[in-house]
Amino acid sequence: MAKSSGPPPIVYILALLLIGGGGYWFLTHKNKQPESTVTNTQSTETQITTTTTFPSPTNVASGTVVRVDGSTSMVTINQNLKGGFEKQFPGTNVATSARGSSQGIQSLLAGSVDVAASSRPLTPQEQAQGLEAIPIASDKIAIVVGINNPFNGSLTSNQVKGIFQGQITNWSELGGANVTIRVINRPPVSGTHQTFKEMVLNGENFGNSSNITTLERDATTPMLRALGNDGIGYATYAQVQYQQTVRSLPIDNLLPSSTTYPLSRQLFYVYQNPPTQAVRDFLGYATSPQGQQAIFAN
Incomplete structure (x- = not known):
């Protein structure tokens, strides 16, 4: 019987195993470095406003x-x-x-x-x-009423949300007099409007009921003047802290002067x-x- 020429079969088997193993390593490692680079870049971008x-x-x-x-x-x-x-x-x-x-x-x-x-x-x-x-x-966002508004209670965060979404429209629903709540809202161009929307309304829209008035211009003084004895609005606490014609309502039993006041930004x-x-x-x-x-x- 003639002898076979060439390497024994075991050599071919080993070669196939080496090629297969190399291919598997290449496929499982080729994307690791770019993924690491992207992650680092994203981490940097999310911190650029604070670092x-x-x-x-x-x-x-x-x-x-x-x-x-x-x-x-x-x-x-x-x-x-x-x-x-x-x-x-x-x-x-x-x-x-x-x-x-x-x-x-x-x-x-x-x-x-x-x-x-x-x-x-x-x-x-x-x-x-x-x-x-x-x-x-x-800074802190204060919920404000006129100095002579008869309502003297505290509001919960959910009640504030309900007021500005038009779900609570009468002071009697909050334990006050049977009088319609006039809501004075800032225009959408206002940063305070946008912050209030995210912080208080959880990103949801303001209400559009008939008792809600949205100002055309973002100005605090006209808003405070419009409150009267039955209105409610919001402003940065620094703007109203020393005002003599309005007062801030407690939210969750906390006034804006409290270090744990919930409406901070x-x-x-x-x-x-x-x-x-x-x-x-x-x-x-x-x-x-x-x-x-x-x-x-x-």
Whole structure:
């Protein structure tokens, strides 16, 4: 019988096992590195509004101008920082306006302002356009009535939700007089409106019943004047804390002055990346100990 030529069958078997094992390793490992890279990138993007910091400036060039527009809830903060910044750095000018968070952000994108004051976080679409936000201060949303409103009780969070969605329309449903509740709502361009919608209404819509009036312009003073003795509205606590014509209602038996008050939020300054030197200097001051002290000055 003739001898067979070539390697024995065991060699072919081993070769097939090696090829199969190599293919399996390639298929199971080829996507691991990109997945890790994507995860890291996403982690960085979700933190860009909270991790960016600016050094406190020691000198700011005379003639520096910073234009700020945005949330009506941040008028006092903007004015206090303006005063402190201009005093510490003579020859500088901080010009402030308050046309609402969304309008301020649109003005920032258009290049007509340098900083947008916002009472809401940035949307993913706004971040995608190169905007970044840093927290400036915490604030609280107060539920307010006229000083002579006869209702003196506390509201639960669910009752507040029901009032602003038109499900509770009479003060008698809350233990008060048999009088229709006039709800004074802010317009959708208001950052406080958007924050209230997320915080109190759980992202649901405001009601459209006949007792609810939505203001055309986002301004706190007209809203407070419209409350009368039967109205209810909402504002940032800093805006109404020292008002003599309105008062804040307790929510879940807690007044806004309480550290555990449930309707609290973060306030932001938004800038276009990369920031100019003027923006760096202003934000560095705003987040410095001196700036934080100025924010809460009476």
